[in-house]
Amino acid sequence: DADVTQTPRNRITKTGKRIMLECSQTKGHDRMYWYRQDPGLGLRLIYYSFDVKDINKGEISDGYSVSRQAQAKFSLSLESAIPNQTALYFCATSDTGGSTDTQYFGPGTRLTVL
């Protein structure tokens, strides 16, 4: 079974709709992240969480919110989706391991906002 799973894998929605993307991990890692990926751009950090009680904004948090329901679960919400939020979204985890902790990514969710 995959260590980091994301649901749904694909979603098409309309402008103004509320959308939730879910991420679960079985790696036992404390740190979880949400990124978006757009063609020609590197992964950009939306939100990150170092533990259940810790939530931090990344570089592009506007229009998004997150919830860390448990160590293993980190969800991303778009309160009112807009077309420029069409992108590939990745969840990632890492261990609490200083400057060399490697991130492990889920398979991604392809979101299309019409």
Added chain:
Amino acid sequence: GESVGLHLPTLSVQEGDNSIINCAYSNSASDYFIWYKQESGKGPQFIIDIRSNMDKRQGQRVTVLLNKTVKHLSLQIAATQPGDSAVYFCAEKAGGFKTIFGAGTRLFVKA
């Protein structure tokens, strides 16, 4: 500002040849570098990493070279196989947790 970039957006190599993917970074304070591989429909997967106190590190069929003088990172893949076809990202960290990712290079392996 901080940036991690790649010299070539696409690279096409013959099966069996060696591949070299290059990356430039601009933050001289970066002390940890990672290469990820992203296959179609999948998330990025860790390949190999290197710390700034090293200039070369080898893995299975892959080698990462770091030249801090010119802020350059490269990934060498020996005897490239069709399964190596993917997008390859370099990434850097300057302490802390934040990882900065490059845009990626797409590697095509011709049979």
